[in-house]
Amino acid sequence: MTPDAWVQVKAIVQEALEHPPDARAAFVSEACAGNFDLRRDVDSLLAASARKLRRGDRLGPYEIVDALGAGGMGEKLCSG
Numbered sequence: 001m002t003p004d005a006w007v008q009v010k011a012i013v014q015e016a017l018e019h020p021p022d023a024r025a026a027f028v029s030e031a032c033a034g035n036f037d038l039r040r041d042v043d044s045l046l047a048a049s050a051r052k053l054r055r056g057d058r059l060g061p062y063e064i065v066d067a068l069g070a071g072g073m074g075e076k077l078c079s080g
Helices: 003-018 021-032 036-050
Strands: 062-071 074-079
Touching: 003 021, 003 036, 021 036
Parallel strands: none
Antiparallel strands: 062 074
């Protein structure tokens, strides 16, 4: 992905997250205007942002065992 494409993807994702979940798909469709590569990248990041890790989830060889903390910038998870 080129730096210009990344800026565009990031801007669309950020704006999409400001829309209610039931209005995001329509916004993304309009914002991507038939650009299938752009839509794929935006959809991928939106799907990743929707995933909430919980105790017992695995990421490769790591398992989430507990939360370290949470606050305005997100959550910190402890893996074992």
